[in-house]
Amino acid sequence: MPVLLAVALFKAVLRIPAWRRTFDAWLMAIAENWIGINSAMIDRFTSTRFVIEGLEGLRPDGHYLVLANHRSWVDIPVLQKAFNRRIPLLRFFLKSQLFWVPLLGLAWWALDFPFMRRYTKSQIAKNPALAGRDVEATRRACAKFLTIPVSVMNFVEGTRFTGAKHAAQQPPYRHLLRPKAGGVAFVLGAMGQAIDAVLDVTIHYDTGTPSFADLFADRIGVVRVHVRELPVPEGFAGGDYENDRAFRVRFQAWLNGLWQEKDARLESWKGE
Structure with a gap:
């Protein structure tokens, strides 16, 4: 982490376009090595068994949209362990306030994690000029990913x-919350044909919903990760989710279908 922060500081101070690619290459290598060390420590100091399926054919120079269910904060090191050096570094959409987190905010910025500002309905009602700004911010954040290998990560349940x-939402799924389609549609709309594939990821823990303490204390027995590579459906790249009602209905149906299949997969694992 200190080395990554040092390079991040140089990138922030020395805003020389010719040097940016060098700094970015250094930062990617540092991040991948750091993830590799973390994953090796999990293997060395815990007896947790990882069953990971579907990594064949993935490319470290590709452009992926990664969609996953969200059970625990442990999901992040699990996904990093599964995908490190197999696909580009996972980038998560972060709340804009997290930019100000000491040290980590600088590291996330240097690694090109997109920071998003969300506006509530009440804020937009008071100031209509805010309408659409979050969508435009998504487009700007994705624009930088058009020319570099990237994996845009989205925990679709939010x-x-x-x-x-689960009880409050009463979703039609036994093991999942309702997926939120807007963010996924905006990313596909902003990045257009640059997305090579959608990676549909299902995560399951034999302990239900573990914490970081459970991971460090070796209280997780088996982690299962299923990865399914899917093409971007015809017509989704560049679609107008906000204003095209027919497209919005079609997109929601596609995403709900993925979630139904994911729920069935989780139910079958529960049975095992």
Whole structure:
């Protein structure tokens, strides 16, 4: 982490376009090595068994949109362990306030994690000029990814799964919350034909919903990760989710279908 922060600081201070590619290459190598060390420590100091399926054919120089269910904060090191050096570094959309987190905010910025500002309906009602700014911010954040290998990560449910949230939503799924289609559609609309494939990822823990403490204390037995590579459906790249109702209905149906299949997969694992 200190080395990454040092390079990030140079990138922030020395804004010389000719040097940016060099700094970015250094930062990617540092991040991948850091993830590799973390993954090796999990293997060395815990007995957790990882069953990962579907990594064949993935490319470290590709452009991927990664969609996953969200059970725990442990999902992030699990995904990093599964995908490190197999696809480009995972980039998550972060709340704009996280930019100001000491040290980490600088590291996320240097690694080109997109920072997003979301406006509530009440804020837009008070200031209509805010309408559409979050969508435009998504387009700007994705624009930088058009010319570099990237994996854009989206926890589509928008929050971690809990029994209370499931009961409140009453979704048509046994093990999932309702997927939120807007963010996924905006990314596909902004990046257009640059996305090579969608990676549909299903994560399951034999302990239900583990914490970081459970991971470090070796209280997780088996982690299962299923990866399914899917083409971007015809007509989705560049679609107008906000204003085209027919497209919005079609997109939601596609995403709900993925979630139905994911829920069935989780149910079958539960049976095993």
